[in-house]
Amino acid sequence: MQSDTADNVRAALGRRGRWGWGEVAFWLVAAATLVFLPERHLILNEIAIIGLFALSLDLILGYAGIVSLGHAAFFGLGAYAAGILAKNGIGDPLLGLGVAALAAAILGFVTSFLVLRGSDLTKLMVTLGVALVLGELANQMSWLTGGADGLQGITMGPILGLFEFDIFGTVAYAYSLVVTFVLFVIARRIVVSPYGLSLRSIRDNPLRARAVGIPVNRRLVAVYTLAAAYAGVAGALLAQTTQFVSLDVLAFHRSADVMLVLVIGGVGYLYGGLIGAVFFKVLQDVLSAWTPQYWQFWIGLILVLLVLAGRERLTDRVRALRPRSRRGLATDKARPLPTTTAREV
Amino acid sequence: MLTILFDGIAYGMLLFVLACGLAVTLGLMNFVNLAHGAFAMAGGYVTAVLMNRYGVPFLLTLPLAFLVPALAGLVLERTLYKQLYTRSHLDQVLFSIGLVFMAVAAVDYAMGSQQQMIRIPTWLQGRVEILGIQVGLYRSFIIAVCGVLVVALQFILTKTRFGSRLRAAVDDPRVARGLGINVSVIFAATFAVGSGLAGLGGALGAEILGLDPTFPLKFMIYFLIVVTVGGTTSITGPFLASLLLGIADVAGKYYVPSLGAFVIYTLMIVVLVLRPQGLFARAR
Amino acid sequence: MAAALETRGLVKRFGGLVATDNVTFRLEQGARHALIGPNGAGKTTFINLLTGVLAPTSGQILLEGQDITRLRPELRVQRGLARTFQINQLFPAMTPLETLGLAVSERMGGGHDWWRVIGSKREIVDEIVEIAERFRLTDVLDERTANLAYGKQRLLEIAVAFACRPRVLLLDEPAAGVPEAERHELLATVAALPRDVSVLLIEHDMDLVFSFADRISVLVNGGLFTEGSVEEVSTDPRVRAVYLGESVDE
Numbered sequence: 085m086q087s088d089t090a091d092n093v094r095a096a097l098g099r100r101g102r103w104g105w106g107e108v109a110f111w112l113v114a115a116a117t118l119v120f121l122p123e124r125h126l127i128l129n130e131i132a133i134i135g136l137f138a139l140s141l142d143l144i145l146g147y148a149g150i151v152s153l154g155h156a157a158f159f160g161l162g163a164y165a166a167g168i169l170a171k172n173g174i175g176d177p178l179l180g181l182g183v184a185a186l187a188a189a190i191l192g193f194v195t196s197f198l199v200l201r202g203s204d205l206t207k208l209m210v211t212l213g214v215a216l217v218l219g220e221l222a223n224q225m226s227w228l229t230g231g232a233d234g235l236q237g238i239t240m241g242p243i244l245g246l247f248e249f250d251i252f253g254t255v256a257y258a259y260s261l262v263v264t265f266v267l268f269v270i271a272r273r274i275v276v277s278p279y280g281l282s283l284r285s286i287r288d289n290p291l292r293a294r295a296v297g298i299p300v301n302r303r304l305v306a307v308y309t310l311a312a313a314y315a316g317v318a319g320a321l322l323a324q325t326t327q328f329v330s331l332d333v334l335a336f337h338r339s340a341d342v343m344l345v346l347v348i349g350g351v352g353y354l355y356g357g358l359i360g361a362v363f364f365k366v367l368q369d370v371l372s373a374w375t376p377q378y379w380q381f382w383i384g385l386i387l388v389l390l391v392l393a394g395r396e397r398l399t400d401r402v403r404a405l406r407p408r409s410r411r412g413l414a415t416d417k418a419r420p421l422p423t424t425t426a427r428e429v
Numbered sequence: 430m431l432t433i434l435f436d437g438i439a440y441g442m443l444l445f446v447l448a449c450g451l452a453v454t455l456g457l458m459n460f461v462n463l464a465h466g467a468f469a470m471a472g473g474y475v476t477a478v479l480m481n482r483y484g485v486p487f488l489l490t491l492p493l494a495f496l497v498p499a500l501a502g503l504v505l506e507r508t509l510y511k512q513l514y515t516r517s518h519l520d521q522v523l524f525s526i527g528l529v530f531m532a533v534a535a536v537d538y539a540m541g542s543q544q545q546m547i548r549i550p551t552w553l554q555g556r557v558e559i560l561g562i563q564v565g566l567y568r569s570f571i572i573a574v575c576g577v578l579v580v581a582l583q584f585i586l587t588k589t590r591f592g593s594r595l596r597a598a599v600d601d602p603r604v605a606r607g608l609g610i611n612v613s614v615i616f617a618a619t620f621a622v623g624s625g626l627a628g629l630g631g632a633l634g635a636e637i638l639g640l641d642p643t644f645p646l647k648f649m650i651y652f653l654i655v656v657t658v659g660g661t662t663s664i665t666g667p668f669l670a671s672l673l674l675g676i677a678d679v680a681g682k683y684y685v686p687s688l689g690a691f692v693i694y695t696l697m698i699v700v701l702v703l704r705p706q707g708l709f710a711r712a713r
Numbered sequence: 714m715a716a717a718l719e720t721r722g723l724v725k726r727f728g729g730l731v732a733t734d735n736v737t738f739r740l741e742q743g744a745r746h747a748l749i750g751p752n753g754a755g756k757t758t759f760i761n762l763l764t765g766v767l768a769p770t771s772g773q774i775l776l777e778g779q780d781i782t783r784l785r786p787e788l789r790v791q792r793g794l795a796r797t798f799q800i801n802q803l804f805p806a807m808t809p810l811e812t813l814g815l816a817v818s819e820r821m822g823g824g825h826d827w828w829r830v831i832g833s834k835r836e837i838v839d840e841i842v843e844i845a846e847r848f849r850l851t852d853v854l855d856e857r858t859a860n861l862a863y864g865k866q867r868l869l870e871i872a873v874a875f876a877c878r879p880r881v882l883l884l885d886e887p888a889a890g891v892p893e894a895e896r897h898e899l900l901a902t903v904a905a906l907p908r909d910v911s912v913l914l915i916e917h918d919m920d921l922v923f924s925f926a927d928r929i930s931v932l933v934n935g936g937l938f939t940e941g942s943v944e945e946v947s948t949d950p951r952v953r954a955v956y957l958g959e960s961v962d963e
Contacts (some may be wrong), residue, residue: 384530
């Protein structure tokens with residue numbers, strides 16, 4: 085009897101860690117687009133990057149409950165770090181990613197202490213402020229960043245010394261997709277670990293989390309730093325694959341967009357950012373083809389409707405379909421959503 | 430030097446009129462409304478359209494610059510905002526950003542993306558010298574108007590029945606309801622007045638701040654600074670913060686233009702980290 | 714032998730209000746000690762001082778003879794001081810299983826472990842099973858906490874604190890609000906807590922106090938009014954006057 089319970093406990097605890105069929109299918113489809121959608125690789129590359137960026141926001145918003153309106157700070161810093169490195173002759177892409185991740189992580193670590201205190205509003209303002217300060221810095225230090233003209237003349241070396249970037253964006257997309265996948269796997273592992281569980285507990289009830297002996301602030305600093313590094317990598321991918329960085333990477337609308345992406349896909353289950361990125365980019369593509377100047381109106385309208393309709397209720401429904409239990413049928417139904425849209429592009 | 434101070438005060442007064450509605454919705458009603466600037470923009474455009482298309486004199490457009498956004502605020506509050514008072518801050522942020530995006534694109538569509546010119550009447554143009562200080566007439570006008578508004582607001586909030594009801598409604602809506610105060614009417618009225626004042630500020634400030642469709646985004650951060658730095662326990666806090674911000678911004682742009690807004694953002698972060706409740710909030 | 718938990722001249726002032734007035738108090742090893750007092754006597758403030766939610770104005774707090782007065786709350790828990798809350802403080806979106814797994818793995822120092830899946834350590838699993846059985850949660854382990862019956866939530870509230878394997882356990886009105894039908898189960902588990910855990914019980918319910926405690930302290934206006942065995946306190950006419958009299962009125 086005792087061992088029976090123990091087995092059940094072990095199985096139930098391990099369940100979150102196991103990969104569901106739906107998840108496997110999701111990534112297989114993503115990999116298949118490498119072969120089947122060659123003419124869409126440029127936009128798919130952007131989707132992978134935005135997905136990674138939104139994933140990093142999910143780590144702090146969905147798993148740690150920190151509302152940030154300045155996540156572009158880390159994205160932009162990563163982009164500039166990778167761009168400046170490449171411009172100065174160090175064109176190895178992976179090295180660039182590492183440097184970008186490190187730079188963003190350092191900024192994340194330092195600024196994390198600023199967002200530990202205060203209300204949602206103070207956090208919002210401080211994160212926003214950090215991004216604005218960085219944007220202003222990039223604007224003023226035009227000798228380094230190219231200022232308003234953007235950082236031009238980036239030349240990238242081949243990945244691992246083997247794969248040269250091509251003009252169709254196929255190598256670029258493969259590169260971004262692999263990086264995103266690897267970072268996703270790590271993030272997925274983290275959120276089902278005891279550490280990840282402690283993050284969820286902090287988000288749910290910080291008072292009780294402290295009362296079970298969890299050093300709340302230290303955990304938040306760690307996840308904020310990690311998320312910053314992820315965002316830095318996403319920024320670096322953009323700089324490397326488009327070989328251009330402009331002040332736009334630090335702009336407010338980028339922080340707002342990534343939040344929108346995450347919210348469309350759903351907060352707090354990691355796939356939200358990726359699915360949201362597919363939707364957002366496709367939507368943007370369709371809308372801006374239809375009304376090039378005014379597509380933001382429709383994005384705004386979607387946001388408003390999403391909130392009014394009860395964002396949480398919608399995403400809870402999607403999350404319920406997540407492969408957390410052995411309900412294979414339900415998860416199969418959940419996946420084709422991004423798949424088909426990706427094909428229809 | 431004193432001219433800069435004077436310009437800074439005018440700018441700060443203007444910021445206060447623009448932001449005081451937000452100070453109430455955000456500070457007192459605890460609603461994060463990033464779309465506040467959209468109401469200010471509406472006021473600015475009302476004045477611009479009336480003057481440029483219909484030749485209405487500047488001063489006559491001001492009441493409408495107040496009324497139109499106030500009405501818009503009232504309608505939106507009744508239909509949409511009131512559903513979100515109890516929601517999470519994240520929902521409020523998303524909702525109001527959505528509104529901003531819509532407002533920006535809609536104005537762009539209707540009016541074009543160019544700067545709107547508002548020609549102020551000739552008797553308000555130019556400068557005079559008072560006690561050796563160069564003083565802009567229009568800025569004096571702004572200081573006078575905004576000064577009257579500030580005094581009136583302070584009076585309404587602290588001395589009238591409406592003010593005490595508002596404070597009661599904010600302190601504890603349930604108790605207030607129990608006392609027979611119609612909380613939702615008070616909230617709606619406050620929201621409308623706040624939007625109206627923003628609109629008036631937008632109209633008055635169009636000449637100084639500029640007016641184009643991105644106005645709500647450009648000045649969102651300034652409004653938020655006023656409210657968060659000023660603290661939310663009274664309107665004196667935001668008022669002082671507005672003056673400080675106005676003077677710092679004007680002086681900063683004059684003396685160290687290369688640093689731009691850098692100093693202001695950094696100061697804001699420092700203040701918020703050291704005093705999360707705001708610079709002028711009384712310690713409890 | 715050092716007391717399990719001890720305070721010396723503990724004072725907490727909020728502005729002019731003295732919420733805790735020079736409290737010197739000993740919780741002996743293995744004690745079943747109840748702290749009672751009328752509403753507003755400062756029981757909650759006292760608990761918050763002990764657990765580190767509030768910092769005292771002056772005075773000392775010692776856990777097993779060691780000064781913890783300035784220690785952060787989570788470090789006190791790690792040293793063996795756990796509490797329950799008068800109003801449930803649980804993780805509504807998590808299952809009892811995850812909640813207990815969290816507490817156990819935190820205690821074993823695995824909380825910063827970000828690479829292992831939660832259920833992979835044998836000793837953690839075994840301990841979860843043991844706690845679940847002790848607190849009669851085995852059959853609801855895999856349900857969302859928010860969906861549990863109130864009595865079960867109350868049990869979980871104690872189980873989480875117990876999972877921190879405390880030397881000293883502070884129970885803040887454990888039976889508050891539990892419907893009569895589920896009450897017996899709760900009281901039985903509280904009574905069956907192992908003797909090596911010293912328990913301080915804050916309670917209004919006199920039946921529970923008399924059946925559970927071997928010593929009683931009475932807190933009035935922030936200060937210790939009297940202390941003694943159950944018999945001494947229950948027959949003390951002054952206690953009747955300040956406390957029992959009032960509790961009848963409530």
